[in-house]
Amino acid sequence: MRNAVKICFIVYLHVLLQIPAIAVNTISVEYRQDALDYGVEKEHYIRTRATIATDKTEVNAAIIQSNGKKYATWSCVLQGEYTAIAGGHYFVHNGAGLLLGKASAYNPDPYSINVPKNDTFISLCKSGNPEYPMYGMVVSLYDVRDLTTIKLDAGVSYKECYISSVDAQNGKYPYSIHGLLSHFEREGLYTEPVQVMTSFVHATAKPFQYVTLQGCYYATQVYYNNAQILFNADSRENAIQSFGGYSLYAQYQDNVVSVFSEYAVSHVLMTNEDDSKNRYSKAYYCGATIKDKGYTMKSIIQKSDKDFFAPFGNTFGSNSPRDVYYYSVSIKPKKKFTCSWAYTDQNNLLPSTYYTEYPHKRISKIWVAYKNKQFSVKSDFRYAQFYKDGKENKASRLQQGVVWGITKNSSLHVKYGLYQSDTFAWYAAWGIGMKFGNLQNDIGSFYAHTDGEKMYVAMLPLPQTNIISETIATSSFFVVIRLRFSNAFCKLSARFVSELHPQKQTAGELSAAAFF
Helix, strand or coil: CHHHHHHHHHHHHHHHHCCCCCCEEEEEEEEEECCCCCCCCCCEEEEEEEEEECCCEEEEEEEEEECCEEEEEEEEEEECCCEEEEEEEEEECCCCCCCCCCCCCCCCCCCCCCCCCCCCCEEECCCCCCCCCEEEEEEEEEEEECCEEEEEEEEEEEEEEEEEHHHHHHCEECCCHHHHHCCCCCECCEEEEEEEEEEEEEEEEECCCCEEEEEEEEEEEEEECCEECEECCCCCCCEEEEEEEEEEEEEEECCCEEEEEEEEEEEEEEECCCCEEEEEEEEEEEEEEEECCCEEEEEEEEEECCCCCCCCCCECCECCCEEEEEEEEEECCCCCEEEEEEEEEEEECCCCCCCCCCCEEEEEEEEEEEECCCEEEEEEEEEEEEEECCEEEEEEEEEEEEEEEEECCEEEEEEEEEEECCCEEEEEEEEEEEEECCEEEEEEEEEEEECCCCEEEECCCCCCCCCEEEEECCCEEEEEEEEEEECCCEEEEEEEEEEEECCCEEEEEEEEEEEC
């Protein structure tokens, strides 16, 4: 399978190079010392990416060098009048993401409210990280006539991962499928190659102008030396032999109203010493949005069986079975004012054993913004109730930011935040942005005062200069500088962070991109 994909990619490149009209050529190089976490030793990180694209084709390649290791991803797509072929590393997103959704990074901020967004079914991977995307080939057939569309996708993913020789001999990997996918290279005891095979079919129909219907089915197995192995169990009792499922999705969307619903059934083939059994579990996910010039109202509900198993799904930033209620209202009483309220009730039915988290949380958010030509003021207040082991913990967070456009090419940014739970904490940040032609210069400082309350904040309240940290649990002082230069042919960027208290250390990053 892997050789076949490589051969197709070589043929594809040969055809692409014969095309004289290249629309976009992009080459970028990014270097940084780990500027995200001050609790670990610094690492050097280099990522090189290249993209070649025309109206009908696109090729992407990325290489990462980090801590003495190299990772790479590539992806391509060739589109015709009725057919498209995608190969390499890609993401799958079906419907609202209940069964198959694009992977997202874990957000440790307990105050976060992740509202999912719909994506196209297939998106190409350009990151250089091979852990999260699928790897293989997808063939699409479609027919577009006026307001109606019919599309059929079929694909396969073949990912080689590694397990220990002991697990290979036993025919069983004791941990989850995500744990297996994280071992995508030979390292330490993980030396024996296994193949994670996923196949899927997906259909889309748009019979009317505002209506979309989708259906999807997929199945995943793990092989070692052409024989299936078990995973997700510490013993042979109730180990998983294979898993998959199907989902049905429907959506109506016009200029004012959007309504969607997804129903999914997961299928897990369990096995033990004596026999095997099939376990089916269901979940549904539905929502509605009403949007007009002066207001927006949204409601989303997710209900899942406790045994619903969708490790490749992604709703509200997670794939674990959960019950979720989300409501929000945003209004614009005047031209320059925006007021919004949001409420979410999330109950994780299978809490993570890896991350320290609250299984059940309720968060209310009030957000107010005012903006004119010179001033911008934003206020964000969140009140949270966390539940774990029969105990309730209440917490609140207030953040406010002000932007003053001093001149056309300079601006002052100020932001502060207050945290209140069992302890009290606060932070304050300021920054100034100056522009000289194509050069943008941002500089600022950040101070946090806390007696152990973890703070999840942006260290510098300036566009594209935020550095999120979950490690601020002691009073700290930082200075942040960023330089950016861009024109029609290139983009250059440099960012430096210096911690002056309680430790003295510096980290930074450089990036460059060229367009042809």
